[in-house]
Each structure stands twice: as C-alpha cells, then as structure tokens.
Amino acid sequence: MLVQKLSWITLLLFLYQHEAKKMVVCEGESARLNCDLGFITVNKANYGRTDCKTCASGKPANRISNKQCRAEASLSIMSARCDGRKSCTVPAVNSVFSDPCVGTYKYLDVSYECIPAKRSVTCENGESIIKCDKGVIHVHHANYGRRDLVTCPRNKLTTSDCYSPQTSSLRSRCDGKKSCQLSASNSVFSDSCVGFSKYLEVTYCCKKV
Template sequence: MQQGRMSFIFLLVLLCQCGVKAVVLTTCEGDTARLTCGLTSQVITCESDTASLHCDQGHIKVLSANYGRTNSATCSSGKPANQISNVQCTQSSSLSVLSSQCDGQKDCSISASNSVFGDPCVGTYKYLDVSYICIPSGATIKKQSSCEGSTISINCNNRFIKVVSANYGRTNRATCSTGRPANQISNVHCIQSSSLSVLAAQCNGKQACSVSTSNTVFGDPCVGTYKYLNVSYICHQNNQFITVSAANYGRTNSVTCSTGRPANQLSNVHCSQSSTLSVLNTQCNGKQDCSIPATNSVFGDPCVGTYKYLDVSYTCGPS
C-alpha cells in the first residue's frame, strides 16, 4: 500500500515536469499528502521488491538513501511486530550503492534486498528509502562554501535555484581553517541536519539569494567549533508552483481507502468538509512542495465514525 502511494507521488513529479497541468492526489486518513512541482522525488520500496528511479528529462542524482527501517508503519502490512519494532536500522553504504548504479542514468532499477545492500538488522523487515533529483539536460551541480560569519551568495542569473544538499558544520579540518586554533577545527563530525531545509526555504525558486552563514540562521550544531556552510545546487529553467483547484476531506464513495475497513466506516458517501480547499490553499499555494497530514486535527471531522480520505486536484504552473 505504501509503495503504491509513493509510486503515485513519483508519477506526479514526472507529470509536472513534462508540462501536464492537472494532478489528482488521493490520500487515506492518517497518511500524509505530498503535493510537488519540484525536481526532487522520493521512492520507498519494500524488501524483496524492485525500486525504479526514472527521469523523463535529464539524469538521476541520488541525494540520500537508506536500506533498513526508521519507522514501524512503512512496509508493515501483514508483518509480525518483531519484524517492524527495530526503527533504528540504517545501512551506511546505501547511498554509495545507489549512487554507483544510478547516478547519471535516465532509468535505474535496483533490488531492495540483502544481497545488494547487506543486512543491517537481521530479523527486521526492511525497506529502501531513496530521495533523488532529476538534473535537467545541460544543468550541472554547482558547489559553494562559506565560512562562519560571512554571507553566501548564489546567483543563477535568468534560471532558478534548486538546492541539492547543504550542511552548516564541519566535516574536515582544512576548509575555513586559516588562523584558527586547533580546538576550533578538530571536530570533523559536525552536521546540522536542518541545513538543507533552511537554505531551500530561502533560495529555491529564486534567481539569486544571499544567506548569512551563522548560528542565528542555522543554529549551532557544535558549540566551540568554527563552522562553514557547504552547498550544492543546480540552476534550472523549470519554475512551477502549486495551485490547488479542488479539495475534499471526507468520503464520496465506498471504494477509495476501503481496504480492511468495516462497512459502517464506509457507508456514508456524502461526507464533505467545506473548508478543505481553503486549508490546502493556505498551506500549499505558491510552493513547489507541500506535505499535509490527512487527519481530523488538520481539517476537522466532517463525519464522525467514517474513515475518510483527502482528495486534491492541483496544477503546476508559473507563479
């Protein structure tokens, strides 16, 4: 079920990039809807299945990957508790394996199996979680570094910025080390996990941006260490943004999101929440990517006792 939803989301990304405007997304109650007009895709593949990465235009660049388990929900259907209880299962070589087989290709298929990745947690039912970007033809990944206390400036001229990776911290002793005492550059395991999201929020979709390389912007991941910001980005021509045209949180048929549900949770097919569209518009319009939980806490409960789903129609186009 999870694999099917992620594959559908991946399809949405391709549709936007290829210029197809209307997208329809259905998300079961309790899951998270992801609307995207960006260039980044995520694919989650259960153990023993095959992951398929595809770029209709351009080529694949894998950003992150893990073969293991970091939550108890993904790929859990029909599995006993002892096979999904270990949620700290990571395989550090996952990214290098994916990168070596998929980077630079338009299509790449790889088995989510112990024979490919090794077994990082024997007895646990694992899955492969991959995030990758489709780099448009003619675009290259550019890199910049900026020392703590200075400002990084990214300029794509008449194209648009897409940040691929970022870290504010320190992973070597050489960068931004001139005149610094040894105790300020000795910690080379300093990583700020929120760096990418912070920089993406300030730069993605713009033609130029300037960001202060400082603790006030990124937080301080290693007090006493003199840090720097490492950024990888591309300049691309696609600059599409979300516009939600229709949305309903409720139930209008007895088939959608019905697997395993009793009849009394599916019988009300006249369930609609009038405020759904305004909620989606507020949270998603004008963005390239938007995730929103399909839950009562977000939309309210229009029909108590009915198992609901979120139905969204949106377009990808210029802002």
C-alpha cells in the same frame, strides 16, 4: 548560420547552468546563490565542519578538530530560503542554522543547480491558475510567506523572512494535472507569520506523459 550559432550558445549556457554548483563560505560570511537561467534548487547543504582544512586559516587546533559537526536542518533551511528563486543570500551564522557544535569554527557547504521552470506568484487572498499546454504539472517548490520586500508590495512591510514551504502540499494538489487552481489564503495554508502580508510562489515544469 548566425541563428544556429546563437542556438548552440544558448544550449551551452543552459547546460552550464544546469550543472551542480558548489559553494563554501566560512562562518560569519554569506552564501550568495545565483541562476542567470532557470531557478535555484539546493541539492545538499551542511552548516558545520567535516574536515580540518576548510576555513581553518589562523584558527587554533581545538576549534577545527571536530570533523563530525552537522546542523541537521541545513538542507531544509537552505531550500526554504533559496529554492525557486533566481538568487538568494544566506548568512552562515548560528542565528540562521543554530549551533550544532559549540566552540567549533564552522562553514556552510552548499551544492545547488539551476533548473528550467515556470514561476507563479499569487498575492495573499488572491487566486490564480498554473497550467501546461503540453505535458502535465510537476511542482518543484512552493512557499506561502514572504521572501523579499518587492513581490506583492504592501505599506509598512518590515520583514522578508517568512518561510513556510508548501512543496508537498502543492504536489499533492497539482502534480499530474494539466491545470491547477491556487488560492493564496491562511485558510488553505495557515498563517506562518501573523500580521505580515504574504504571497504564494510556485515554481513548476511541464512533464511529458
């Protein structure tokens, strides 16, 4: 009976995590995305302004009147920084997203979910294999660069902001296969941040055929 209750609790937690989560942070603050179970997948994102009420307290009318303010690269930037991770923090600032509407007070509006997946990390110049005992590989996200200072540590690491999404490339190489060999090298993915130690991280699931 206890085992059955624990199974139901685990299922409910998973369903809760898998539901889309919505987050809004005002310009100058930071969005903190988190998945206790699974890995982040950003569904929608906009840095800008689409109404006159959000993050409007104390702001003059001329700074919140523009309702057509959208940074077109918002989703790709959020995906590059957060997809495939357990947690991430992204500042809602012009230096990250650029300024889509000068003079307008903006906010970051994000929708994401936590998906069940496996994660593989291959340090630069290394090789590894991802595989499925049942089903075939489907790549959710891949990045060749560096998104933290802990993974594949090297001496004198000074940056964790090296984003080079490789999702499309890895899907073409690996999707639909039972196993797929990965090589984490500049000759395969090019050097997105010259002089810095990188790694290839891939999140994937095993789909039924």
